[in-house]
Amino acid sequence: MPEPIIYHVDVNSAFLSWEAARRLRENPSAPDLRTLPSVIGGSEETRHGIVLAKSTSAKEYSIHTGEPLISARRKCPELLVVPPDYGLYVNCSRRFIELLREYAPVVEQYSIDEAFCDMTGTTRLYGSPVIFAEYLKDKIYETLGFTVNIGVSCNRLLAKMASDFKKPNLVHTLFPSEIPAKMWPLPVEDLFFVGRSTSKRLHTLGLHTIGDIARCDVDTLRYHFKKHGEVIWNYANGHDVELVTDHKAANKSYGNSITIPHDVTDGDMAKGFLLSLCETIGARIRSDHAFIGMVSVTILDCDFQRQSHQTALLTPTNVTENIYETACQLFTQIWDGRPIRQIGVSTGHVTDTECQQYDLFSTEKNEKLAKLNAAIDSIRTRYGEDAIQRARFINSEQEHMSGGLSREKRTGVLGEVPPET
Numbered sequence: 001m002p003e004p005i006i007y008h009v010d011v012n013s014a015f016l017s018w019e020a021a022r023r024l025r026e027n028p029s030a031p032d033l034r035t036l037p038s039v040i041g042g043s044e045e046t047r048h049g050i051v052l053a054k055s056t057s058a059k060e061y062s063i064h065t066g067e068p069l070i071s072a073r074r075k076c077p078e079l080l081v082v083p084p085d086y087g088l089y090v091n092c093s094r095r096f097i098e099l100l101r102e103y104a105p106v107v108e109q110y111s112i113d114e115a116f117c118d119m120t121g122t123t124r125l126y127g128s129p130v131i132f133a134e135y136l137k138d139k140i141y142e143t144l145g146f147t148v149n150i151g152v153s154c155n156r157l158l159a160k161m162a163s164d165f166k167k168p169n170l171v172h173t174l175f176p177s178e179i180p181a182k183m184w185p186l187p188v189e190d191l192f193f194v195g196r197s198t199s200k201r202l203h204t205l206g207l208h209t210i211g212d213i214a215r216c217d218v219d220t221l222r223y224h225f226k227k228h229g230e231v232i233w234n235y236a237n238g239h240d241v242e243l244v245t246d247h248k249a250a251n252k253s254y255g256n257s258i259t260i261p262h263d264v265t266d267g268d269m270a271k272g273f274l275l276s277l278c279e280t281i282g283a284r285i286r287s288d289h290a291f292i293g294m295v296s297v298t299i300l301d302c303d304f305q306r307q308s309h310q311t312a313l314l315t316p317t318n319v320t321e322n323i324y325e326t327a328c329q330l331f332t333q334i335w336d337g338r339p340i341r342q343i344g345v346s347t348g349h350v351t352d353t354e355c356q357q358y359d360l361f362s363t364e365k366n367e368k369l370a371k372l373n374a375a376i377d378s379i380r381t382r383y384g385e386d387a388i389q390r391a392r393f394i395n396s397e398q399e400h401m402s403g404g405l406s407r408e409k410r411t412g413v414l415g416e417v418p419p420e421t
Contacts, residue, residue, distance in 0.1 A: 005129045007117040008151040008159035009100060009136070012168035014113030015040040015053035018092040019082055021145030037061060038080040041069045052084055056168065095144060103136060114163075116156050133171045141169070157240030158183075160192060179238045184211030192235055198225065210236050254281050254292065257344025258402050263302045264340040267332075272392060274327045276402040277345045279390075282320030283377055283401075285347070291316035293349030295323055297330040300342035307334045316351050319369045323347065 011017060019040065020033035033055060040053040049069040051058075061076040073079050093112045100107045103126075104117035119129055126132040133150045140148050147169035151162030154175060161183060162174035174182055189199045191210050205224065207213050213221070213236035221229030234240070256277045264270050274297070285292055296310035309330045317323065327345050379388050385401055393400035 002121045002123065004154045005119040005122070006153055006156055006159040007104070007119055007129075007133060007136075008110075008153075008156065008163040009115050009117060009140075010149045010151075010160075010163045011096065011113040012147045012149060013053050013055065014092075014146075015084060015089055016055055016082070017053075017146035018088055019085065021092075022088060024145065033080070033082065036080055037063075037076045037078060038082060039063065039069075039072060040084050041072075041081040042084060092144070092146075096140070099140060099143060100136075103139075110160075116159065130171060130173060137169065137171055155238075155240040157192060157235055158238055161190075164190070174238075176238050179214075180211070183238070184209060184214060184236075186210050188213060191232060193228075194232055198228070198232070201225070253346060253348045253350065254284050254290075255296075255344065255346030256280050256402070257298065257342060259342045260340065264343075265337070267335065269398075270335070270340055270343060271328055271331065272396070272398050273343050273402065274331060274345060275324050275390070276393070276399055277343070278320050278324040278327055279401045281345060281347060282318065282323055282373065283380070285318045285350075286373060286377055289352060291318050291351050292323070292347040293317075293351065294347060295326040295330065296346040296348070297327050297334065298342075298344040298346070299331070299335060299340055302339040302341050304341070305338070307336075309334045310346075310348075312349065316349070317366070318373070319366060320373055321369050322366070 013034070016033055016038065023030045024032060035057065036055060037057040037060075038055045039051045039058050042050050042052060051063060051065050051067050051069060051072050054063050054065060058072070058076065058079065061072075061079075063072045063075055063079070069081060073081075089112060093109075096113075097107060097109055097115060100115055100117055104119060105122065106118035108116045108118075110116055119126075119132075122132075123129065126135075129152055133152050137148055137150050140146070149163045149165075149167050149169070150171045151159040151164070152171065152173045153159040153162055158174040158176070158179075162172040165172040165174075165182070187199075187209060188194055188202045188207060189196075191213065194202070201224065202208075202213065205216075205220075207216060213232055216233065218230055218233045221233050223229070225232070258273055258277060260273065264273070293313050293316045294310055295313065296308060298306060298308040300306050311326060311330060313322075313326065323345070331343075376388055389400035
């Protein structure tokens, strides 16, 4: 049996690259945004004024993805800010995946701008996996007008780590024999699945590099991080037993949040935003024929203080009303009356089982709500998401379905295209 060969193909600064490629197609003499200090920036009027993607030149000014535009402009007064166009991004993402499928036997889209390709067994067809990765990288640029990094390895984890090495427009390998030299010297923050909170705790334990994690006793990591400690220990040692499949990856959670154009001090209005978020989340869950067993609510107040709370459900559900009712309970528990800037709902413990805990009081109600939700989804799929909405949103300034960055991002039955990473 041939050795596994996995590519991780990652578009370089996708949103900005796709905008630059469009402008050059429309006007070949136009300046290339990728060569200028430029960013794709959200709407400052609706308080989404953050950097969504940046050029290499902007990066030289220490401009970071996710920072406020006002901060980015202080660093670079001549910064060119381009508004986002999510319709363009969805179209470019589709063409990107279609091209990959012309060459790879199995393609698994990981986000809007990256995908895994299982190239196992293609050596006789394409020759050296590294040489062919160079060919594929160049083919993407010649055909679509934007550059990518490609990581090559024997599993998804190492391929993804490799694609994050030096950018742009490069191919990197990271096979198990290369881990000590290429991966272990990197800071813990560069390890997949290590976020800001985890990295801080790792540093307090004296673990500063990925190699430190790899050499640490796994029981120690389990003690401090529980199951997550074992996961990052395996990742630090290059262990990833999952191979790419051509099936859509199952969601491990569904969530949305919204930054509100004005601070909210009214509880009923805040619950209206919760309902609009739950509407979108519920539709996405049902579109995937899934059920969730946990609900979480997060609030960001006007002083940027974050509060969150979650609870497990007695039985899995995909009913919007159940998700919303739980979200309201959590909101009431954590909100202290301070003006709200951002509010979010997240769900977890995803399962595809329809097994439910029956009881005398809610079973019949849940069955009716499930049928109602299915009917609403069907109408919205056929006639658009505005074809039917709850009475409380009629003549209201609130969107009846909200979350994510824009309506243009939503495809299929309100399933969101993942944000650029």
